[in-house]
């Protein structure tokens with residue numbers, strides 16, 4: 001269900017480049033993929049998520065669901081893009097209370113998680129982990145591991 005994604009490190013020099021990198025990744029993945037975005041506040045997780053959504057063909061505005069936790073986007077052919085921002089979730093028990101596994105286990109959905117370590121106990125083994133680091137004002141190092 002999950003295409004193998006090679007380990008790689010890239011540096012981007014603009015928000016736009018990060019979006020394009022994420023869009024390319026999205027186009028390589030299959031539904032059922034779970035992408036965990038690690039990085040500090042302002043690293044570029046939401047920018048990455050927006051690019052990923054664009055790669056799936058979503059044109060509507062993408063902002064971080066910090067208060068709503070989950071934003072669902074319907075794709076053609078009964079597929080979904082789920083964007084989760086777990087910043088306000090204390091731990092995996094709180095996440096289970098809103099049914100987070102239903103999102104993580106959906107074979108028809110692409111899932112991108114901000115603050116994934118809030119639910120590290122629940123992340124599936126096939127999760128693709130991506131680290132985004134702030135290097136300079138406009139540059140970020142993106143590592144797929």
Ligand SMILES: Nc1ncnc2c1ncn2[C@@H]1O[C@H](COP(=O)(O)OP(=O)(O)O)[C@@H](O)[C@H]1O
Nearest residue numbers: 012013014015018041042043044045046047138
């Ligand atoms: N190369 C880059 N990649 C991604 N974002 C960048 C880059 N350079 C500058 N930025 C800026 O960094 C900020 C990242 O914000 P955001 O994606 O909301 O972070 P996070 O979701 O990780 O808290 C945005 O204001 C964006 O314009």
Ligand SMILES: [Mg+2]
Nearest residue numbers: 045046064114
């Ligand atoms: Mg964010």
